Amino acid sequence: xxxxxxxxxxxxxxxxxxxxxxxxxxxxxxxxxxxxxxxxxxxxxxxxxxxxxxxxxxxxxxxxxxxxxxxxxxxxxxxxxxxxxxxxxxxxxxxxxxxxxxxxxxxxxxxxxxxxxxxxxxxxxxxxxxxxxxxxxxxxxxxxxxxxxxxxxxxxxxxxxxxxxxxxx
Numbered sequence: 001x002x003x004x005x006x007x008x009x010x011x012x013x014x015x016x017x018x019x020x021x022x023x024x025x026x027x028x029x030x031x032x033x034x035x036x037x038x039x040x041x042x043x044x045x046x047x048x049x050x051x052x053x054x055x056x057x058x059x060x061x062x063x064x065x066x067x068x069x070x071x072x073x074x075x076x077x078x079x080x081x082x083x084x085x086x087x088x089x090x091x092x093x094x095x096x097x098x099x100x101x102x103x104x105x106x107x108x109x110x111x112x113x114x115x116x117x118x119x120x121x122x123x124x125x126x127x128x129x130x131x132x133x134x135x136x137x138x139x140x141x142x143x144x145x146x147x148x149x150x151x152x153x154x155x156x157x158x159x160x161x162x163x164x165x166x167x168x169x
Contacts, residue, residue, distance in 0.1 A: 013063040021067075122141075
């Protein structure tokens with residue numbers, strides 16, 4: 001569910017697409033738990049459904065309001081994702097490292113992982129993997145992180161770290 005799909009439904013409101021959007025919203029609200037924003041959106045959707053069943057809202061108005069709720073849902077999901085990333089002191093690579101860490105793991109390894117996470121979190125942006133500028137910026141930042149520990153010449157380490165970053169960030 002993205003802005004283009006919502007816009008398409010708004011411009012060409014077929015009953016099948018409208019029902020699919022409605023179901024998609026219900027599933028998203030179920031997955032959001034009791035978060036206030038999603039609870040409010042869910043209540044608005046339920047009120048809209050009730051109005052439609054009672055014939056109190058025209059079909060085009062139903063589609064307009066449904067699309068408005070969908071857009072707000074997408075925006076709320078984006079804001080929630082950003083909030084979670086900002087609150088989390090560790091990212092994917094750090095979490096993986098912490099799961100695999102043993103008492104014999106050198107402290108420098110942990111510092112490298114934390115540095116890579118920090119750098120990647122700063123330079124990445126949505127869809128960076130599909131742009132050459134995004135890939136170049138992440139690769140450059142990864143090289144800098146490895147250079148700090150004099151590991152920048154280890155191509156296998158770079159390739160593995162970059163492959164992981166590209167897949168999970």
